[in-house]
Amino acid sequence: MIAIWEDGKQEEWRLHCFADRAAAMAFFEHFGGFMFDPKHDRENGRARGAWRRKGVYQRIFEIRPLSVPEILRN
Template sequence: MIANFCQEQGLKHQTRHVQAIWPNGKYEIYRLHCFNDAVSAEAFLDHFDGLRFDPRRDREHGKVRGVWRRTGEYTPVLDLGPLRVPEILRS
C-alpha cells in the first residue's frame, strides 16, 4: 500500500529503522519512511498519518546508530490512516 501510494504520487523515499525507547524502558522498532523534502513528507503524512521523526533532533543528536528517546508514556501505534494492526496481533 505504501509503495503503491509513493509510486502513484511520484514520492521518492528510503526506508530506515530506529529503536524507540520510553522512560519506563519499553521499546519498539519503528520503520521510518524518509523523504528528501518537507512537501513529500507532508503528502505522505496527509494520507497515512503517523509520527514525525527528525534524525538530527530525535536520534540522540543525529548519531547514525542512535536510538529515538521518546518522552511521555508508551502507547502502541495500532492505526495509521488506512493502515491497521489486525485485532489478533494486538496485545
C-alpha cells in the same frame, strides 16, 4: 530504528525518510504517523542513535489506512 520511551519500553520502528518536506507532508497526510527529525530526535544526531520518545509507551492499533488485525491485538 529502535524507539525508546521514558518508561524504558523499546520497539523497532520503520522510518520513511524524505529529502523534500512537501513529499514528507503528503505521505504524512495520507498515512499519518509521527514526524521525525534525525538531527534532534536521535541521540545527539548520531546516525545509529536510538529515537528517544517522550512520555510512556502506548501501543498503536490504527493509523489512518493502516491497522493491526484484531487477532494480533493481545
